[in-house]
Amino acid sequence: MSIDLSQFVQAFLDESFEGLDLMESELLDDEILDTSRNGERINTIFRAAHSIKGSAGTFGFGFVGEFTHGVETLLDQVRSGRRALTEEARALLLEAVDRIREMLIAARDGSPLDRDAVEQTRSAIGALLETEEGAATAAGDGTEKRAKASAPARWNIRFLPHRSLFATGNDPLRIFGYLRDLGTLELSCDDAALPALAELDPESCYLRWTLELTGPAAEAQVREAFEWVEDQCDLEVSRIDASAQRAADASPGAAAATDASGAPAATDADEPASADAAQAGRAGADRRRTADRRNDSGSIRVAVEKIDHLVNLVGELVISQAMLETIARADVDEFDAVHLERLRQGLAQLERNTRELQEAVLGVRMIPISFVFSRLPRVVRDLAARLGKEVDLVLEGEETELDKGVIEKLVDPLTHMVRNAIDHGIEKPDARERAGKPRAGTLKLRAAHQGGNIVIEISDDGAGLNRERILAKAAERGLPVPENPSDRDVWQLICKPGFSTAEQITDVSGRGVGMDVVRQNIESLNGRLEIDSTQGQGTRMTIRLPLTLAILDGMSVRVGDEIFIVPLTAILESLQPKPEQLYTISGRGRVLNLRGDYVPLLSLRDVFHLPSNREQAEDGIVVVVESAEDRAALFVDELIAQHQVVIKSLETNYRRVPGISGATILGDGRVALILDVDMLTQMH
Amino acid sequence: MNAAQQREDARSAETRRELLLFRLGQEEYGIDILSVQEIRRYEAVTRLVNTPEHIKGVINMRGTIVPIVDLRIKFNLPVVTYDEFTVVVILNVAKRVVGVVVDAVSDVVTITEDDLKPAPEFGAQVDDDYLDGLATVDDRMIIVLDIESLITTPELGLIDEASAQ
Numbered sequence: 001m002s003i004d005l006s007q008f009v010q011a012f013l014d015e016s017f018e019g020l021d022l023m024e025s026e027l028l029d030d031e032i033l034d035t036s037r038n039g040e041r042i043n044t045i046f047r048a049a050h051s052i053k054g055s056a057g058t059f060g061f062g063f064v065g066e067f068t069h070g071v072e073t074l075l076d077q078v079r080s081g082r083r084a085l086t087e088e089a090r091a092l093l094l095e096a097v098d099r100i101r102e103m104l105i106a107a108r109d110g111s112p113l114d115r116d117a118v119e120q121t122r123s124a125i126g127a128l129l130e131t132e133e134g135a136a137t138a139a140g141d142g143t144e145k146r147a148k149a150s151a152p153a154r155w156n157i158r159f160l161p162h163r164s165l166f167a168t169g170n171d172p173l174r175i176f177g178y179l180r181d182l183g184t185l186e187l188s189c190d191d192a193a194l195p196a197l198a199e200l201d202p203e204s205c206y207l208r209w210t211l212e213l214t215g216p217a218a219e220a221q222v223r224e225a226f227e228w229v230e231d232q233c234d235l236e237v238s239r240i241d242a243s244a245q246r247a248a249d250a251s252p253g254a255a256a257a258t259d260a261s262g263a264p265a266a267t268d269a270d271e272p273a274s275a276d277a278a279q280a281g282r283a284g285a286d287r288r289r290t291a292d293r294r295n296d297s298g299s300i301r302v303a304v305e306k307i308d309h310l311v312n313l314v315g316e317l318v319i320s321q322a323m324l325e326t327i328a329r330a331d332v333d334e335f336d337a338v339h340l341e342r343l344r345q346g347l348a349q350l351e352r353n354t355r356e357l358q359e360a361v362l363g364v365r366m367i368p369i370s371f372v373f374s375r376l377p378r379v380v381r382d383l384a385a386r387l388g389k390e391v392d393l394v395l396e397g398e399e400t401e402l403d404k405g406v407i408e409k410l411v412d413p414l415t416h417m418v419r420n421a422i423d424h425g426i427e428k429p430d431a432r433e434r435a436g437k438p439r440a441g442t443l444k445l446r447a448a449h450q451g452g453n454i455v456i457e458i459s460d461d462g463a464g465l466n467r468e469r470i471l472a473k474a475a476e477r478g479l480p481v482p483e484n485p486s487d488r489d490v491w492q493l494i495c496k497p498g499f500s501t502a503e504q505i506t507d508v509s510g511r512g513v514g515m516d517v518v519r520q521n522i523e524s525l526n527g528r529l530e531i532d533s534t535q536g537q538g539t540r541m542t543i544r545l546p547l548t549l550a551i552l553d554g555m556s557v558r559v560g561d562e563i564f565i566v567p568l569t570a571i572l573e574s575l576q577p578k579p580e581q582l583y584t585i586s587g588r589g590r591v592l593n594l595r596g597d598y599v600p601l602l603s604l605r606d607v608f609h610l611p612s613n614r615e616q617a618e619d620g621i622v623v624v625v626e627s628a629e630d631r632a633a634l635f636v637d638e639l640i641a642q643h644q645v646v647i648k649s650l651e652t653n654y655r656r657v658p659g660i661s662g663a664t665i666l667g668d669g670r671v672a673l674i675l676d677v678d679m680l681t682q683m684h
Numbered sequence: 685m686n687a688a689q690q691r692e693d694a695r696s697a698e699t700r701r702e703l704l705l706f707r708l709g710q711e712e713y714g715i716d717i718l719s720v721q722e723i724r725r726y727e728a729v730t731r732l733v734n735t736p737e738h739i740k741g742v743i744n745m746r747g748t749i750v751p752i753v754d755l756r757i758k759f760n761l762p763v764v765t766y767d768e769f770t771v772v773v774i775l776n777v778a779k780r781v782v783g784v785v786v787d788a789v790s791d792v793v794t795i796t797e798d799d800l801k802p803a804p805e806f807g808a809q810v811d812d813d814y815l816d817g818l819a820t821v822d823d824r825m826i827i828v829l830d831i832e833s834l835i836t837t838p839e840l841g842l843i844d845e846a847s848a849q
Binding site: 562607608609610648649650652653654655657658659660663665669670671672673 | 728729730731732733734735741742743744747748749750751780781782841842843
């Protein structure tokens, strides 16, 4: 019988990644170094490592389990007070967390793994484990209950599994394999209970084993091998002393090699499991394979209360529907004003239910931004240490919820911006002192709801952006710079492709992916990036994002017979221009004088080649829109309404259309196109 | 049913093709009926920007945005009218849903591979790549299209060049 384990592999990976995140966040808390207070935290980390190790073997990720074993041993020593957790050990454990994560990602995606790094960490852990346990131990707790690991011992183990052993997915072979790693294993199998073939139930375990293990293993280690089958077997572990040993030698029990253990059903289950796992890994491999991004986890964890809320809302919806049905059942001649009133009430109720249900369903996709924030302390810690800087990280609004899709795409940009802030923004402690600032810089991340948007601010109290240097660099790189650029224009320059002000190329930033990629990522989420900076006082970057990817706040505008949707986030204002506000620049089109600023005027009619019947700008309305780059005045016939629209992709069945970011369906069933403001402002 | 007959049935099922016939001007075309999702009346489309003339725009088909191609324009037919007989054949090919405008849908017929004759050189009008061949049904000539390669050709402009690979 072969159990298809592949269906659980994803769950295993999800849980392991969660466990790793947990280990990481616990390790990053400084309390962990305090022997008197870290007990619970160490236990949490240990449990996470332990379950990763345990299930890794089951799912055919044996190498992960093997690696984690060292980590677990180290943690166990800390847990039992035999070793204090030093700063060095903490760094090593963090490194190990990274390695395990890499191994799992590599196994999942079938991507290449840096085996040298794994080997390095493994031997570092091994070296640490070999150092005298007691040397680093905090005083006290000298009473060592367990047998000293180095003393070789002989263990006699009687393993009497219950019939149901296989049903729980356990495989004696794996247990024996584990034991074999602990020392020399001799094993004999008792097949007396095995029935005739005709009566044999292949899913039952009829075999019993007697094992003899010689090696430097403690009883606890031996028992640990059977940890997963404790409930499904009778187990006796006894130490063989010299006299008993002689008796054992004399006994006629035939010793068999480990691999001769007869468990055909189990071997059978083992093979396909690992094959399936590898296959699942390949299937999950994403074409755009970016190193450390868990973007293809196809599942989501939803709080039970959210689901309960959904169930309640569906209940209300059913009630409304029943109410409407009752009204509809009335005879035509009975249908009077009273019925009409009730019908209206019912419809209003239905509308409310629908809206609430819509919100709740979208809420299911919402996860707190702490998903991204929680990995930043690690980035900050590592980077600050590497660059010799002191950084206090302040996180605010971690509970702010965002669409899962948005959050996953935010990981890289946010990480990059945080790296930038530490690398370029915050100065070295000495320089800060000279500038009259505290030695440690403050990096603040704040997330909050603001209207229908999520606003994420990344601010530092570092050196701020250097206007002259940016302008010089832009000139050097041949980037177009407007005349008399405002500060805002200058700050936007750093988001241009090919711009990098780092004086030296570090491996931190300056790898060619710069702020332009950050901006692109944010804009692909319909968001916007704003930069504020004061020299000597710091920089603040603000990301504004729509709450979800699927719904957009938009203004519908009419041009000819067509309706277009302008994203509300891009609209600065709408106005009816006076003739004296409009100027023509020969060969360059028209501009609108907006309180002294000249904004290019784009006629959507021209851009989209729509049939024209009215071309007087003063008869229509201009909508002034702003992208990260530029502003433009869109000339439309009429503003219709402001509403939320559901974004539909044009690319599903068609392809990308320049100037259009997507489509939506209007109340009357027509399709309306959503304008891509960034493309439009660049079109003129 | 004896074994020989079963084999015979299996073979003919293999080579038998059901075609949906439609008219473009004076010509009659056939496409594999398995690629047809549904047939709709022509309705107003939302125009797209900067697209070739034969791409009429997009429609909302029960919440899905579906591009509409007018094959008559694509095949350079002289008269292109939109009247009550003008229909849109919604196709489901290459994992995409696409609508094609035709003058009328006429019939569903079954042909065998033997009925299919290779087409003579047409010149530039209709690329041979989209033709499976010619078939004769009730003394009428049917141009059998390989609709999947027609829809996915970059020339038609329905699919990004990059994703057409």
